Amino acid sequence: MRTDRCGDLRADDVDRSVTLCGWVDRRREHGEHLAFIDLRDRSGVVQLVIDGAHDLRSEYVLQVTGNVRLRPNDTANQALPTGAIEIDVAEVTILSTSDPLPFPLDDRTEVDEVLRLRHRYLDLRRSRMQRNLEVRARVNSAVRTAMEEQGFIEVETPMLIASTPEGARDFVVPSRKEPGSFYALPQSPQLFKQLCMVGGIDRYYQIARCLRDEDLRADRQFEFMQLDAEASFVSQDDVLVFISHAVASAAEAITGERPGEIPRMSWLEAMERFGTDKPDIRFGMELVELTEVFAGTEFRAFQAPCVKGIRVPGGAETSRNRLDEITDQCRSWGAKGLVWMKVTEDGLNSPVAKFLTDDEQSALAAAMDAEVGDLILIVADERRAARHILGLLRIELGRPPVTEGGLHFLWVVDFPLFEGMDDAGNPIPAHHPFTMPHPDDMDALDRGDLLDVRSQAYDLVLNGWELGSGSVRIHQREVQEQVFGILGIGAEEAQSKFGFLLDAFRYGPPPHAGFAFGMDRLTAILAGEENIREVIAYPKTQSGADPLTGAPTAIDDRQLEELGLRVLPPASQA
Template sequence: MGELLSGLKRTHMCGLLTENEVGREAVVMGWVQRRRDLGGLIFIDLRDRTGIVQVVFDQSLGDVFRKAEKVRNEYVLAVIGDVVKRDEETYNPNISTGTIEIRAKDLKILSVSDTPPFMIEDDVNVSESVRLKYRYLDLRRPKMQNYLITRSKVAKIVRDYLIDHGFLEIETPYLTKSTPEGARDFLVPSRLQPGTFYALPQSPQLFKQLLMIAGYDRYFQLARCFRDEDLRADRQPDFTQIDIEMSFIEEDDVIELNEGLLKKVFGDVLGIELKTPFLRLTYQEAMERFGSDKPDLRFGMELKDLSDILKETNFNVFRSALSKGSIRAINAEGCGEKFSRREIDALVDLAKDFGAKGLAWISIDSDGPKSPILKFLTEEEINGIIKRLNAKPGDLLLIVADEDAVVFNVLGRLRLHLGRKLGLMKKDDYKFVWVVDFPLLEWNEEEHRYTAMHHPFTAPKDEDIPLLDSQPQKVRAKAYDIVLNGVELGGGSIRIHSTDIQEKMFKVLGFTNESAWERFGFLMEAFKYGAPPHGGIAYGFDRLIMLLTGTDNIRDVIAFPKTQNGSCLLTDAPSPVDLKQLRELHIKVDI
């Protein structure tokens, strides 16, 4: 380093200097955000992850000044100088150090930099593919650094809270047994046992249940999980979840603990005092009111059932729907006068894209209702619809008639579309809700069998166990999801802890007794040796951070994420491997 910097270590982070350090000497190190040469003075904004400080070089410094003239953006510097108060007219209110600066005494260029492919600024306009290719540069931007700093902070809050509540942090294996029942596994070939494979865990589910059987009572882990599934904006092939399991508890115990955890996180990170207990909705109520088991409660526009009003209708479209489903509607308040006919037609097309055969609508004008379907309805039916939806002049009523699953899906998605379009979803409004009493099973048309709505280890409601043999579609689960603003943050359940019930569950799912024991025998065998009642929950940690930071892109809160097709643009993974590696694994690629 320079003469004055020789042997000295960094004394301060750039963004943490305050007026308390005025008159003192400081050594700072970081990246050049920008350089301004005013002839006899050079101003350099030096940046590290805590923020920016302005450094001033005077030409009287001689060689040091000439070194400063060579500096360019993103050079890495070490600077020693005196902290001084700025003249009031030069204050910079946009940075935390805006009332002070460093008068440089010496400078060392630690590393030079080529011109980066984009400016290291929050508002830079650059494609995401470029950002991901040069992720190490993207992560220098203050906004991105704040996302990861928040992530680290939340991880500590979670750990401290759970440890304070008697939990043990225990790691579970990354290399485990493939038990395909849900998303696809990522498979890892075994070199030592040719022809066999490990699977990367989709979750630590079975291991955390085994830990309860082992007597550890309260377990948690910030677990890395892997699912080889089609990606969406809020999903990654490898992700992190807050994984929790407890013994000798019921649903209310899990819910109460986790409300306390969320209250702590949102209080410490955002300064928001969440009111507990959170609202609880049954699965059926959530579907009937919001068309979704992940309801966004920041706005109304609830679904209303019109089936009873139209049960005697002569309108063939409605009458045929009632034989197999229902007729339901939402009131888009004020949209009757806001939306043009073209915009209404666009909603009809959108409903068809969502799976509806069509979308009926009624616009309420000052002189009465207007709609192409009015000629098919009686005055009593029209008045009943208007009353049920509490419609007033200016409103737009949107009606779907079909099987319940279609009606809920279409109206639920139209509701969210209109919520976004009308600006009803405020990011700083946090509406939590527990969705409970899920169906234990759902019918899979492709496979012609029942599948578990959550997973095969979820316990049925005690009173519904007899229905497993006769009416499995009516069995409710001891399951619960925590939803925030239409996003499922986490889900969990009370687990089966009896070999007999677990065998019965696998039978309903279409497993033979032999195949069930082949895949999950180690768990059912463990149940024979004293399994306590237990249950838990897992949060999508990445989703939680996404909501806390207010970004819409889950990749923003992951240091090195994949694209939507599972590629890493930084490292070019996945990529081919040497034939030698494949031979060692006894693998032949056939594509």
């Protein structure tokens, strides 16, 4: 139907007769004898010059035939790749017509997202979505190539699997052949990829669709794509190299520049310096340890296990109203309070300054590297809480937009094996129960100093987004049984939950390790988007609805009956 794409034509094509197909992008009509039409396809736009009356409206689909010619003197458009030429149209066929659109397709208008999603097929015509989907395709391709260069082979795993009780809430699918039984949709191919290792696959990867029924966020959808990988006979370092290669290739495919070696930071350092296990290292405002400074303080609010602060450069101008807002925000995050101090030429200006000795004030200023004009924010609490709240506050006050500051990948290593104790007194695994303890901490594990035990688990962070995580897996039965025992999972329970994996591990499981990272998140950051919905063709809203198809919908009674299901009436208030 066409000989060329609109956006490909250049001065070299002058005097060629071409046939083009595309949408009417913009019209500039000068009466019956002259009309300029920008014709658009995925490659871009080209200017048509039409003599004679045609009723060509926005978004009509045309097939045109004409000659490529240079634009007359001084009318070339430098801003357009095809701006040197135009098409002298001899023949126009209207392939289809269009009603006026519900929203403009130009780049200047920020359209309501529900409207965009309801008419996603129109939104996809916009250059933003065209660009983002192309970035996505190139990232996918670069990651596949990078994994295959390293000897990984792609293996697909099933979507209908058995529900396992750990982790996130499952999406479930009722079984017709066995009413009352359900499949689960995979939260990740975790167990299958480990079985692949037992199966001698050696180096597995997959760009896998994963599903988790948890509340949605800017960086979370019900369904998302992961680069999922697992390898046998490898160490943690080997895995970090594999994955570093994949993300560097993806970044290079988009930016043209290959990132350098990804730095590593221990989990503990990340928590102490940034208050989070996914530090955004594009900016400073690090958490400063102040516990020692106030070790002997008379000020009751600072008589806490941990005192930490952050310094907001130039923040002394912050209004009292705003400071109250920030304080309220911290309370809503669970803080007991927030102490603020403005650094002025006359010393610290703060409601609590009078409770601090001169020595404390000067020690504080020194510890914070405070300069006149700064704002200091201090939280005193349990160590976990103080870190957490200041970490959130640091992001709230200092985080640059996604497009600023470049790409800062970071490996966070040496996670603890257990993140704490649940109400029953059982430790909570920080990663998953198949994570290998750190070889240097096996003694602590044997002693029962559980919270001191590190694991061979690691996260990849990019600009403060958790891209993904992985670990060296346990492949020895004895170690696995020990960990299950510590987790309070008895032999019987372990067999019923993970029996097929444990069975497999009786038959020569190789030592193995793996990783998975979110393709949507990586793509969003590389595309300069704050929200993964912008790099997903058909995403859901925060409430999990799809404005395009209306999903989720009720199903009819016959379908329910076939599946052996009955729907409860909506829970009513007491």
